[in-house]
Amino acid sequence: xxxxFCLSIAFxxxxxxxxxxxxxxxxxxxxxxxxxxxxxxxxxxxVKEGSSEVIHLDFNDDEDGVTWAVPLGDWEGGEFCVPQxxxxxxxxxxxxxxxxxxxxxxxxxxxxxx
Amino acid sequence: MPASRRxxxxxxxxxxxxSEWVKSGGLTKVEAIIHSKTSEHDSMLVPTNSKFLSARDTxxxxxxxxxxxxxxxxxxxxxxxxxxxxxxTRDLPSVTTIGRFYIPTPIERHALHPPHLIARFxxxxxxxxxxxxxxxxxxxxxxxxxxxxxxxSRSSTPALHLGFGEAYSKRPFVTSDSRAQSxxxxxxxxKFLYLIRQLIALKLLNLLKRDYPQQYERQMRCV
Numbered sequence: 477x478x479x480x481f482c483l484s485i486a487f488x489x490x491x492x493x494x495x496x497x498x499x500x501x502x503x504x505x506x507x508x509x510x511x512x513x514x515x516x517x518x519x520x521x522x523v524k525e526g527s528s529e530v531i532h533l534d535f536n537d538d539e540d541g542v543t544w545a546v547p548l549g550d551w552e553g554g555e556f557c558v559p560q561x562x563x564x565x566x567x568x569x570x571x572x573x574x575x576x577x578x579x580x581x582x583x584x585x586x587x588x589x590x
Numbered sequence: 591m592p593a594s595r596r597x598x599x600x601x602x603x604x605x606x607x608x609s610e611w612v613k614s615g616g617l618t619k620v621e622a623i624i625h626s627k628t629s630e631h632d633s634m635l636v637p638t639n640s641k642f643l644s645a646r647d648t649x650x651x652x653x654x655x656x657x658x659x660x661x662x663x664x665x666x667x668x669x670x671x672x673x674x675x676x677x678x679t680r681d682l683p684s685v686t687t688i689g690r691f692y693i694p695t696p697i698e699r700h701a702l703h704p705p706h707l708i709a710r711f712x713x714x715x716x717x718x719x720x721x722x723x724x725x726x727x728x729x730x731x732x733x734x735x736x737x738x739x740x741x742x743s744r745s746s747t748p749a750l751h752l753g754f755g756e757a758y759s760k761r762p763f764v765t766s767d768s769r770a771q772s773x774x775x776x777x778x779x780x781k782f783l784y785l786i787r788q789l790i791a792l793k794l795l796n797l798l799k800r801d802y803p804q805q806y807e808r809q810m811r812c813v
Contacts, residue, residue, distance in 0.1 A: 491805065496812045498754055501762045511780040512753055512768065514787050516810050517795040520753035520765065521786060523727075528745040531670050531679065535661040536757045540702040541809070542802055544794055548720050548727075557679040558708065559670050560654060561693060564682040565710060569720060572794070574709045574802070576695075579654045581666055585680045 491538040494519060518544060527554045527584025534577040543577040553588035652696040663743030688712075692801075704802050711797055719789045726782040733778040735771060752783060 495516030499506065506513050514521075537543050547554060547567050555564040556573055558580050567573050575582065611617070655669050670677065685691065693708040737748040756762045771779065798806045 491808050493811050494809050496810075498762050502754065502764065505764050509764075509768075509776075509780055511783040511787060512764065514753065514791040515795055517791040517798060518753075519762075520751055520755060521783070522749045522751050524745065524747060524749035526745075526747055528749075530742070530744050531667060532663060532744045533656055533661075533666050535663075536755075539657065540700075540704070540805065542704050542798065542805055546715065546790060548715065548723050555680075555684060556708075557682055559674050559677055559679065559682070560651075561707070562674075562682060563693075564679065564684050565708060566684055566687045567710065568687055569717070570713050570715050572711050572714045572797075574704075574706065574711070574797070576704060576707050579657050580707060581656065581670055583679055 491541045494538075526587050529583055529586060531557075531559065531581050531583040533579070533581050537578040539576075539578045541576075541578075542574045545573040545575065547571075551587050551589060553585050555585045556582060557585060558582050652698070667743075702804070702808075704805055706801065709801060714793055714797070715790070722789065723782070723785055726778075726785050730775070730778045730782050733772075733775045735775050735779065738767060752779065 498519060499513075534543060545556065545567065547569075550569060555566045556575070557564040558575075560580055564585060565573065655673070656666065690712045691710055692706045695703050695705055695707050735750070737750060740746055740748040750767045751765045752768045753765060754762050755765045768776075768779065795806075798809070
């Protein structure tokens with residue numbers, strides 16, 4: 477797995493009116509860097525190569541929101557593990573995963589190829 | 591002049607096309623869609639791939655052990671170890687790799703929680719999009735982007751946080767990973783983020799609107 481994006485409302489404390497709040501508070505930043513405006517779908521992108529192998533919670537995400545994981549590249553392994561569900565969820569190229577990562581502890585299995 | 595094979599009115603062509611469509615799985619897909627739209631069950635609560643996942647597949651304890659609790663990473667590890675002693679995550683049973691499915695939030699869910707604990711969607715990122723984003727990422731690496739130190743409570747390798755944040759602050763701000771870089775790097779970064787915006791964000795916004803209408807409405811509300 478070359479890349480794994482976690483596209484999230486990470487670091488936003490309140491989901492309600494999140495997009496309007498960003499547009500109002502950061503109008504100048506958005507004007508100078510429009511690429512930072514994700515249209516309200518999410519507000520931050522956590523980008524890394526490989527998976528996050530330690531079980532953790534996304535403490536900074538909103539409890540009521542959805543975090544998206546968008547893996548890119550070509551890989552084997554890197555399943556999304558959720559001990560509370562006693563399951564691991566494979567994500568193949570082309571697929572994306574939405575999860576409540578503030579209340580479900582999770583991690584990725586190691587990427588074995590790619 | 592020989593009869594043309596073009597056009598739907600030609601019965602031979604029509605039959606050939608129909609048989610190709612059935613062979614390619616078109617009929618099965620349509621049946622699955624009809625079934626999902628007309629099922630007696632609440633579609634929000636039944637996973638699409640019910641062959642592999644029953645509606646009872648959800649968390650044993652809801653809303654869970656971590657709601658409103660400590661934000662201490664060590665506490666999370668300790669709780670998981672106590673709940674599942676000897677857990678080896680790679681040995682957890684795997685769900686199907688095929689297609690879209692949902693793990694529903696329990697029916698008595700908190701009013702503001704999403705309807706799905708987890709949802710996986712298929713065929714969202716095209717191969718061409720995958721390639722374009724990887725190329726843009728490689729350009730960003732080549733420009734020499736600086737990574738922060740890794741959060742060892744998550745991973746031994748670092749992650750960049752690009753975009754906006756609000757944690758520990760009264761107002762939203764542009765994250766330092768997005769700002770504290772040279773102008774060349776910021777140009778490469780913005781090209782990368784622009785592709786994410788154009789090729790990924792709009793698709794996810796549609797998924798949000800369709801499958802998480804309450805989250806969509808709250809997130810996008812203006813007043």
